[in-house]
Amino acid sequence: MEAEVHRLDVSHTGGDAYTVEVRGHRIRVDQPAEAGGTDTAPTPTELFAASLATCVAFYAGRFLHRHGLPRSGLRVRAGFVMATDRPARVASVRIVVVPPPALPEERRAALLAVASHCTVHNTLEQSPEIGVELAP
Template sequence: MSRHEPAPVEVRPLEGDAYVVEVRGHQLHVDQPREEGGTDTAPTPVELLVGALAACVAFHAGRFLARHGVGAEGLAVRAMFTMAAEGSTRVDAVHVRVVVPPDLPPERVPALRAVLGACTVKNTLTHAVELDLEIDGFPSLAPG
């Protein structure tokens, strides 16, 4: 997306399974569905992950359309995901569908597809990312 300095993200509990996510002065809430013990007041973290992907794709599509003088009216990005087999706690697959405005010339679609490939969230999800999970006050236990 942009090259601005990454801001820290902080998450704090609200009530029950609901949390507030704060970044750069903005707040997002996450929760769990009722059938999983939450109060269903907000999307789940996994839904936000998939939503971040869809939003990133929409951002790149919108910028592409603007550069080519095509209005964003009619642009929509829809994402669906499936969870991995029972016992695994990860997303197995994500399907993203981009609905383009009707006035986008068909010859621009290959270029749009290339631009959408530059989505930072997509590239992060499709390549291994280094992840360090640390418990404050306790040394990190690196494998090996």
């Protein structure tokens, strides 16, 4: 059985801005003005960190829901640092899960364990094969 291929399409919209289309949704990316863009949207690197943070939030939220605990007040904060050498890349990402105020103390460790095993985190831990090619 072949694995399902999930597809998206990126198109240039002007300057350093691009639009990503995925399943009928549109996400815009740009670069800050100091990097030559017009700062109309997050950068691809910011969306990379946001992808990890939202995946952690989703897993945490599902854990809370499964256990009949409120998700109200659940937050996830992310910060990243760029590498100072080449190639250009993110050197580190720090994710902080802010649990809902009503979360019982004895559930905190389980929430963190589940949240830290989200799909994006697992992908970063076990790097996928990546192919970049030029269309004919």
